[in-house]
Amino acid sequence: MSTENTAKILMGNYAAAHGALAAGCSFYAGYPITPSSEIMEMLAERLPDEGGAFIQMEDEIASISALIGASWTGAKVMTATSGPGLSLMMEGLGYAAMTETPLVLVDVQRAGPATGQATRIGSGDIMQARYGSHGDYFPIALSPWSVQEMYDLTIRAFNLAERYRVPVLLLADEGVGHLRESVMLHRDFELVERLRDASKPPFGSDDPAGVPPMPAFGDGANLMVTGSTHDAWGYRRVDHPDIHAGLVDRLCRKISDHADDIVETESHFLDDAELALVAYGFTGRSAIAAVKELRRQGHKVGLLRLRTLWPFPEAAVAELGGRVKRLVVPELNRGQVAGLVRQFSDADVVALGQTNGEPIEPKTIVEKVLEVLP
Numbered sequence: 001m002s003t004e005n006t007a008k009i010l011m012g013n014y015a016a017a018h019g020a021l022a023a024g025c026s027f028y029a030g031y032p033i034t035p036s037s038e039i040m041e042m043l044a045e046r047l048p049d050e051g052g053a054f055i056q057m058e059d060e061i062a063s064i065s066a067l068i069g070a071s072w073t074g075a076k077v078m079t080a081t082s083g084p085g086l087s088l089m090m091e092g093l094g095y096a097a098m099t100e101t102p103l104v105l106v107d108v109q110r111a112g113p114a115t116g117q118a119t120r121i122g123s124g125d126i127m128q129a130r131y132g133s134h135g136d137y138f139p140i141a142l143s144p145w146s147v148q149e150m151y152d153l154t155i156r157a158f159n160l161a162e163r164y165r166v167p168v169l170l171l172a173d174e175g176v177g178h179l180r181e182s183v184m185l186h187r188d189f190e191l192v193e194r195l196r197d198a199s200k201p202p203f204g205s206d207d208p209a210g211v212p213p214m215p216a217f218g219d220g221a222n223l224m225v226t227g228s229t230h231d232a233w234g235y236r237r238v239d240h241p242d243i244h245a246g247l248v249d250r251l252c253r254k255i256s257d258h259a260d261d262i263v264e265t266e267s268h269f270l271d272d273a274e275l276a277l278v279a280y281g282f283t284g285r286s287a288i289a290a291v292k293e294l295r296r297q298g299h300k301v302g303l304l305r306l307r308t309l310w311p312f313p314e315a316a317v318a319e320l321g322g323r324v325k326r327l328v329v330p331e332l333n334r335g336q337v338a339g340l341v342r343q344f345s346d347a348d349v350v351a352l353g354q355t356n357g358e359p360i361e362p363k364t365i366v367e368k369v370l371e372v373l374p
Helices: 012-022 037-046 060-071 083-088 090-098 126-131 147-164 241-256 283-296 314-321 336-344 362-372
Strands: 006-011 027-030 053-056 077-081 103-111 117-121 140-142 167-173 180-185 265-268 275-279 301-306 308-310 326-331 348-353
Touching: 006 012, 012 037, 012 077, 012 103, 012 147, 012 167, 012 180, 027 037, 027 060, 037 053, 037 077, 060 077, 060 083, 060 090, 060 103, 083 090, 083 103, 083 126, 090 167, 103 147, 126 140, 126 167, 126 308, 126 336, 140 147, 147 167, 147 180, 275 283, 275 314, 275 362, 283 301, 283 326, 283 362, 301 314, 314 336, 326 336, 326 362, 336 348, 348 362
Parallel strands: 027 053, 027 077, 077 103, 103 167, 140 167, 275 301, 275 326, 326 348
Antiparallel strands: 006 180, 103 117, 140 308, 265 301
16 A cells, blocks of 8 residues: 555545555455445455455345454454445444444445435435444444545544444445545545453443453454343343443443544534535535525525534534524435434524435525525
């Protein structure tokens, strides 16, 4: 892998693959699915040359299961999919959360539900990413809006997965995945490496929001890895209410208590805004174009862009909702994030959902804002 900064014009999916290699990904297991397949194709070619391993699995259930096994050998691991594949991975995602197994899952979203429009854009997987597997757990989900962020946020996803021992999703969409633009494949980052201490409990911590060390099989830790309720050393304790409650509490708190270190947002023209857009992903590009047009027309409009979707940026949304009169949330679904914005904001919230497989154009946002200006 080159250690020099390189500027290229790339498709977003290829940038994510470059980001995985830069982050030290050494294992990929996956199944091809539009519109994410270019990630798999590139890593199938590149990983063996980088000393890693690639396996095409028979389906997405096997793919995420293979990731979990490879992660416990000490590897940094990734897969990529889209909506139907994500649905099949939900049981494995919950198992990874319960066993505190770091992995990166790139979901290049498309129009659904079911097979839907396989080649068209959508953002309908937001709530599934958070709540799709049963029980209480807390994954991390990032939202890129550019090819550059497909590279940068893939690297960040690996760092967060290793730091917090948790599945991390890159919730991209077809628009960003197939967009081609300039990207700097820079090396200006530090990599987080998991702590492999075989002398300490691999599933417990004195800190109620702590992240235990994660030794690999072969490190001498006599590991027991189970999706059932377990104590700090991995022993099944399915009949102990206090152990289960303490385990679930720590699994959630190790993310929620560190939300300030995880959540990222980006502000545009908010200092004097009376109305603001809240947007994410490819739609954020239309939103900033709409804001600039509305500003040219003399309207005090700004944009809060969400680079992190889970944990949800509650504080940023609450602060903004406390000082503007109205929030407009354009998104490629029927209001999944708009509902969250309503939950954490005192402002009037207007949902602008679209589910026709087409991007939301800036003029559509401009028209909606002009319609609801306070």
